[in-house]
Amino acid sequence: MSSIERLRRLGLFDARAPRYTSYPPANHFGENVGPNTVAHWLQAVPSGARVSLYLHIPYCRRLCWFCACRTQGTSTDRPLIPYLDQLRAEMAIVDANLPKDVVLSHVHLGGGTPTLLPPEMIRDLGRDIAAFRPWAEDCEFSVEIDPTEVDKPRIEALQEIGMNRASIGVQDFDPSVQECIGRIQSFEQTRDVVEMLRDSGVNSLNMDILYGLPHQDKGRMADSVQKVLSLAPDRVALYGYAHVPWMAKRQVMIPSDALPNAEERLHLFDTARRLFVWDGYREIGIDHYAREGDSMAEADRSNTLRRNFQGYTVDDSDLLIGLGASAISRYPQGFAQNHSTSSRYATAIAEGRPATVRGHAMSPEDLLRSDMIEMLMCRFELDLDELSARHGIPVVELRERVLHIPRDFPDHVEERGNRIRLTENARLVARLVAAELDQYAMPEGRHSRAL
Numbered sequence: 001m002s003s004i005e006r007l008r009r010l011g012l013f014d015a016r017a018p019r020y021t022s023y024p025p026a027n028h029f030g031e032n033v034g035p036n037t038v039a040h041w042l043q044a045v046p047s048g049a050r051v052s053l054y055l056h057i058p059y060c061r062r063l064c065w066f067c068a069c070r071t072q073g074t075s076t077d078r079p080l081i082p083y084l085d086q087l088r089a090e091m092a093i094v095d096a097n098l099p100k101d102v103v104l105s106h107v108h109l110g111g112g113t114p115t116l117l118p119p120e121m122i123r124d125l126g127r128d129i130a131a132f133r134p135w136a137e138d139c140e141f142s143v144e145i146d147p148t149e150v151d152k153p154r155i156e157a158l159q160e161i162g163m164n165r166a167s168i169g170v171q172d173f174d175p176s177v178q179e180c181i182g183r184i185q186s187f188e189q190t191r192d193v194v195e196m197l198r199d200s201g202v203n204s205l206n207m208d209i210l211y212g213l214p215h216q217d218k219g220r221m222a223d224s225v226q227k228v229l230s231l232a233p234d235r236v237a238l239y240g241y242a243h244v245p246w247m248a249k250r251q252v253m254i255p256s257d258a259l260p261n262a263e264e265r266l267h268l269f270d271t272a273r274r275l276f277v278w279d280g281y282r283e284i285g286i287d288h289y290a291r292e293g294d295s296m297a298e299a300d301r302s303n304t305l306r307r308n309f310q311g312y313t314v315d316d317s318d319l320l321i322g323l324g325a326s327a328i329s330r331y332p333q334g335f336a337q338n339h340s341t342s343s344r345y346a347t348a349i350a351e352g353r354p355a356t357v358r359g360h361a362m363s364p365e366d367l368l369r370s371d372m373i374e375m376l377m378c379r380f381e382l383d384l385d386e387l388s389a390r391h392g393i394p395v396v397e398l399r400e401r402v403l404h405i406p407r408d409f410p411d412h413v414e415e416r417g418n419r420i421r422l423t424e425n426a427r428l429v430a431r432l433v434a435a436e437l438d439q440y441a442m443p444e445g446r447h448s449r450a451l
């Protein structure tokens with residue numbers, strides 16, 4: 001039986017599954033976590049802890065039709081000024097609860113489009129971050145860059161406030177694909193921004209690209225990937241386009257009859273991944289590629305890769321404080337998400353309390369499953385000895401819980417000693433296997449395609 005046949009037998013071509021950037025996935029968050037819980041969780045952060053910040057800028061100049069991110073369009077800077085005031089006020093609320101002697105291990109400025117902020121607002125925001133808590137010596141400061149909405153003064157301002165990594169939205173370079181997804185962006189413009197970033201000393205660049213878009217075929221995909229390779233990014237995220245128009249209303253603009261089917265998606269994915277591998281990139285997790293020497297390649301080699309709301313990360317902190325509308329925080333005790341509409345977010349902040357609207361408090365059972373799913377998504381294995389040590393559960397008991405997995409996935413999962421390992425096509429089946437460990441999995445869940 002061919003490898004495609006084995007995948008078909010698994011039902012992969014019809015399956016839908018969460019992307020497991022958290023466990024439980026964010027659509028299972030409930031209303032039992034609110035501002036008071038979050039205040040307590042902040043107060044309980046240990047002295048000296050390493051803390052990560054995620055700052056969300058939920059505005060874009062253009063609203064690309066494929067995009068499933070929480071963001072709104074604005075043609076002027078007018079909403080940005082009050083929004084930055086609210087971010088500052090939210091930082092003050094966090095500051096009042098969080099111990100003083102923690103350090104920042106990672107700051108990520110994401111969106112939306114952070115690069116639509118004018119240079120002076122970028123500098124103001126930078127001052128707020130600098131005044132919040134000291135950076136750890138090895139702190140990473142990454143920023144999401146839209147090459148069509150940035151220029152030299154903004155890059156200089158970002159570099160001045162400490163940006164040392166950048167993630168560039170590419171998606172696809174083919175003009176006919178770009179037209180179909182409402183995102184026009186020339187190769188030349190992208191190349192110029194890459195050069196500007198490198199000139200300003202940012203020498204760690206990621207690019208996001210997508211497979212599964214309308215009108216993509218193997219030839220166009222290969223062309224697009226070659227163009228990406230010519231810019232030599234240190235990392236690439238190759239995401240499968242998630243068509244979820246019931247969640248992201250603007251996706252109704254995407255012609256669904258021009259979307260590749262699951263088998264075509266597999267060929268597109270394979271075309272891209274082969275090119276990255278041929279070019280010497282290391283395959284990481286289900287959707288990342290990194291040059292040898294890049295910190296993500298190192299983290300993968302040393303089994304220290306982690307997964308959070310931004311996808312794969314080298315950030316080792318268990319504490320991620322998300323600031324801004326719709327931002328999600330992770331504490332050892334659980335998850336908390338802010339109001340997603342900017343008006344509700346603004347009202348909550350004005351009341352001087354965390355803007356939390358929902359979340360999830362973790363039970364010991366959740367913590368175990370979350371750890372197993374993260375290990376599976378990062379390493380394609382369950383190391384029962386390691387899990388046993390971390391959760392105080394005997395290996396025999398853990399084995400009992402997971403033994404059905406190699407039985408249910410005989411072609412793709414094997415048991416070797418105290419390890420349950422994904423073997424063939426691990427990056428394709430990982431989400432399906434993870435769903436086996438998901439107590440909240442809903443067969444009717446309206447998730448994106450598993451492939």
Ligand SMILES: C=Cc1c2[nH]c(c1C)Cc1[nH]c(c(CCC(=O)O)c1C)Cc1[nH]c(c(C)c1CCC(=O)O)Cc1[nH]c(c(C)c1C=C)C2
Pocket residue numbers: 017018019020025026027068069070110111112239240241242244247309328446447448
């Ligand atoms: C940069 C934009 C973001 C991406 N993910 C998130 C943001 C802000 C965070 C996020 N991802 C999901 C949720 C829950 C949805 C909610 O109502 O709050 C949040 C807050 C899950 C999710 N993300 C995508 C889909 C289709 C879903 C639904 C659930 C699922 O199918 O798992 C699409 C998507 N968003 C981003 C990426 C990279 C991506 C698909 C590859 C970025």
Ligand SMILES: C[C@H]1O[C@@H](n2cnc3c(N)ncnc32)[C@H](O)[C@@H]1O
Pocket residue numbers: 066067068069168169170171208209210239240241242243
């Ligand atoms: C932050 C990154 O999220 C990715 N992204 C945004 N929307 C979607 C979607 N519907 N499906 C897959 N990936 C998406 C883009 O690649 C962007 O650059």
Ligand code: SF4
Pocket residue numbers: 059060062063064067068069071111112113146169
């Ligand atoms: S892809 Fe980026 S620029 Fe386009 S709508 Fe989404 S967040 Fe905005």
